[in-house]
Structures are given as C-alpha cells and as structure tokens.
Amino acid sequence: MRPVQYNTNLKMVDLPEGHTGEGFFATSLNNVIGLARKNSIWPLPFATSCCGIEFMATMAAHYDLARFGSERLGFSPRQCDLLMVMGTISKKMAPVLRQVYLQMAEPRWVLAVGACASSGGIFDSYSVLQGIDQVIPVDVYVPGCPPRPEAIIDGIMKIQELVGQESLRRRNSEQYKGLLESYGIQ
Ligand code: SF4
Numbered sequence: 001m002r003p004v005q006y007n008t009n010l011k012m013v014d015l016p017e018g019h020t021g022e023g024f025f026a027t028s029l030n031n032v033i034g035l036a037r038k039n040s041i042w043p044l045p046f047a048t049s050c051c052g053i054e055f056m057a058t059m060a061a062h063y064d065l066a067r068f069g070s071e072r073l074g075f076s077p078r079q080c081d082l083l084m085v086m087g088t089i090s091k092k093m094a095p096v097l098r099q100v101y102l103q104m105a106e107p108r109w110v111l112a113v114g115a116c117a118s119s120g121g122i123f124d125s126y127s128v129l130q131g132i133d134q135v136i137p138v139d140v141y142v143p144g145c146p147p148r149p150e151a152i153i154d155g156i157m158k159i160q161e162l163v164g165q166e167s168l169r170r171r172n173s174e175q176y177k178g179l180l181e182s183y184g185i186q
Contacts, residue, residue, distance in 0.1 A: 013039055016164075026059035030168045037081070037107070038164040039069040041156070044080035046100060050148045055086050058149040068156060069123030077103035082159060083136075088116040089129045101136045102185065106171045109163065111137045111155050115145040137179050 018027030018033050044054055059065050059073070072081075074080040077100045089097055101110070112132050115121035118141045120130035132138060139162055142155035170176055180186070 009026070013132050034164040034166065036099055038160040039157065040084045041068070041163065042074050042080045043082040043084050043108075043156075044074050044077055044104070046083060046085045046087075046097060048089060048093065049115065049116070051086035052077050053059040053082065054146045054149055055113065055152060055162045058152045063149040063153065064139075065153070065156070068153075068160065070156065070171045074106040077101075078105060080104060081108050082156075083108065084113055085110065085132050088121065088123055089132055090127050091129050094129050094132075094135045097132060098135045107163075107166070109139045109159050110136060110138050111142065111159055113142045113152055113155065114147050115143065120144065121145055135183070137183055 013035065015025065016027050016031035018025055018031065020026075045052065047055060057063060059071070065071060070082075079084075081104070083101055083104060085097065101108070110132075112118045116123065116128075117132050118138075120128050122145070125131070130134070140155050140158045142151050145153050147155075167173055
C-alpha cells in the first residue's frame with residue numbers, strides 16, 4: 001500500500017488579471033465568471049469500460065479530484081458542464097453519447113479520456129467508433145491505455161485553462177458556432 005501524504009502547502013487560486021490598490025481589486029466580469037467556473041466544474045462521467053476504473057481512482061482519496069472543485073459528479077446531463085468520455089464507444093452507443101451531449105446546457109466542455117474515446121484505441125473494428133470526435137466536438141484528449149490518474153488530472157487542468165480563458169458567452173463566438181454547425185448541432 002502506498003503511504004498517504006498530506007499536502008500542507010495549500011495555495012489559494014491565482015487572481016485573474018485586474019487592477020489592485022489600497023483595499024480594492026477590480027477585474028472584468030468575464031474573468032470573475034471564468035475563475036468561478038474553472039474551480040467548480042461538474043463532471044458527467046460517461047464510462048463504458050476500463051478507463052472508467054482509472055477515473056474511480058482519480059476520484060478516490062489518494063488523487064482526490066475534489067481539490068479541483070470537481071467532486072460533485074452529476075448523472076443528469078442537464079446539471080453538468082464537463083462530459084468525460086472514458087472507454088470504448090461502440091457505433092451503437094454513438095447516438096446515445098450524442099444525445100447526452102445535446103442534453104447538456106451551455107457552457108459545456110468535453111474530455112476524451114484514453115485511446116478508445118480519442119481514436120478507437122486498439123479496437124480498429126467494424127463495431128467501434130474511431131474516436132468520439134466523429135459525433136461530438138472534443139476540447140481535450142487524454143492519451144494512454146489506460147491513462148494514469150495523473151494524466152486524467154492533467155486533462156482536467158487543461159479544461160480548467162480553457163474554461164478560465166473563454167468568453168462568458170462562449171456559445172456566441174463565431175468559431176464555436178462554426179464548430180457546432182460542422183457537427184449538425186444548432
Ligand atoms: S483506452 Fe485502454 S484502458 Fe481505456 S477503455 Fe480503451 S482498452 Fe480500456
């Protein structure tokens with residue numbers, strides 16, 4: 001059993017860009033919302049096989065995803081903002097995955113965890129989807145078969161960077177609209 005170590009050097013979140021002076025700090029609404037969103041991501045785990053087990057380890061005490069404000073998993077798409085796809089997705093499952101994505105409210109992000117979700121992995125067969133980006137847009141890919149919990153945490157931190165920097169009205173950006181249209185999503 002690995003020894004458990006406690007991190008006693010806890011650090012507060014970094015301040016967003018802004019102006020500071022005697023007794024005040026001013027920044028933009030975009031930055032404040034970004035800061036709040038990135039530190040309170042609610043993941044929806046869409047786990048179909050072995051990568052899901054690594055995610056369970058990521059949630060457990062040793063790796064403790066709660067440190068990132070993401071301890072609250074949701075199994076209702078309407079309450080979540082991060083779709084984490086972990087495992088082999090068969091072609092039969094693809095419409096179900098897409099429907100789950102469509103049921104999520106904006107703003108929403110997608111993390112493809114592991115080789116299967118990212119590219120079909122070792123299952124180059126007639127029945128397996130060769131990457132979830134064939135049916136829904138993906139924001140971050142985590143490589144590995146399976147990826148270790150450290151890699152999954154790294155993926156979540158990359159999502160946090162995106163969330164913190166993106167516009168308050170993500171959905172209204174031309175680039176994002178174009179991306180959704182390319183998937184036939186209104
Ligand atoms: S990437 Fe590897 S570990 Fe993950 S679901 Fe596929 S076969 Fe399993």
